[in-house]
Amino acid sequence: MDERALIRAIQNGEEQAFKQLVDNYQLLVRNTCLSFVRDRYDAEDLAQEVFMEVFRSASKFRGESKLSTWIYRIAVNKSLNFQRDHKRRNFFQSLGDALFGTEKVLEGAIAAVEEHPEQHMVNQERKERIYRAIEELPERQKIAFSLSKLDDLSYQEIAEIMQLSLSSVESLIHRAKLNLQKKLYACYKKGI
Amino acid sequence: MKHRATKEKLLFFLEDTLSAPEKQEVAEHLSRCTECRQLLEELRKDWALLKLDQYTENDPYFYTRLKARMEKPVTSVARRVWQPALFGVLLVLAVSLGTLVGKQFSAEPVADVRFTSELVPFDGLQEEPIEQFLLTFE
Numbered sequence: 028m029d030e031r032a033l034i035r036a037i038q039n040g041e042e043q044a045f046k047q048l049v050d051n052y053q054l055l056v057r058n059t060c061l062s063f064v065r066d067r068y069d070a071e072d073l074a075q076e077v078f079m080e081v082f083r084s085a086s087k088f089r090g091e092s093k094l095s096t097w098i099y100r101i102a103v104n105k106s107l108n109f110q111r112d113h114k115r116r117n118f119f120q121s122l123g124d125a126l127f128g129t130e131k132v133l134e135g136a137i138a139a140v141e142e143h144p145e146q147h148m149v150n151q152e153r154k155e156r157i158y159r160a161i162e163e164l165p166e167r168q169k170i171a172f173s174l175s176k177l178d179d180l181s182y183q184e185i186a187e188i189m190q191l192s193l194s195s196v197e198s199l200i201h202r203a204k205l206n207l208q209k210k211l212y213a214c215y216k217k218g219i
Numbered sequence: 220m221k222h223r224a225t226k227e228k229l230l231f232f233l234e235d236t237l238s239a240p241e242k243q244e245v246a247e248h249l250s251r252c253t254e255c256r257q258l259l260e261e262l263r264k265d266w267a268l269l270k271l272d273q274y275t276e277n278d279p280y281f282y283t284r285l286k287a288r289m290e291k292p293v294t295s296v297a298r299r300v301w302q303p304a305l306f307g308v309l310l311v312l313a314v315s316l317g318t319l320v321g322k323q324f325s326a327e328p329v330a331d332v333r334f335t336s337e338l339v340p341f342d343g344l345q346e347e348p349i350e351q352f353l354l355t356f357e
Contacts, residue, residue, distance in 0.1 A: 054274055054275075057281075058274050061273065071284075075285045082289070153264060154271075204230050215258065
């Protein structure tokens, strides 16, 4: 079933068509969400929300862009909204912790037992550092960089998703890399 | 190539996206600059971790979980909005009711407005002239 037929079938309420769409795009959606939120449970939750939105808005899809571009757009928007809410929640959480002295559960505290736990810890720290640096990038640089580097999309595809020109995407990604490099050098210098 | 200019190009060198002459210049600088070599090594280690967490295959139970969630009655969003609002209204009502009940059963006598408005400030001199006071003062 091609994209148009698939969407038409979903618009007509055919469950089998929706299942096929989910099977076709779940890897893409889960990975895009994971690129932005970094937590597997949150990414899973978000991916479900993306497909629910796809199902609800199927009638609005007019086929002007590729189906994958449309789905990417929904996934990116949902992920960015989640990040904003998460920042707000973290603020209130830290406020609550400061007021009531709640113990903070460190992410990754329950790390998987590996053959080389020390190496695992080092890698975990490195990952946190690099993802923190990515998260601190200006929003459009972050989107373009994540879609390029983590989701392996071509500049053309990113341009379609972000509704920008190809040269703008090239420039965004170039600046994102320069910024990341700068942030990482600062971390290496501090020994963080 | 200068040290600062090379530092800015290390990530692009790592990704192999520099032009051939630039690549050559960076490589030459790296052969004699320890700091840049260390930075490149750090970047290489960090960059290698970037995609490690990505999913590589479909989750066979994803659709089942999605379907279950879709079939759940949609109350969560409405509840998220209405619950705090309802809680706030109830709190205001409870406080108002408490104040009202408190006033009804208050033991303190309410001050008479007429009485307080007729009060004349105490004038000690009128009660006891200063001469009298000085005569009796020892």
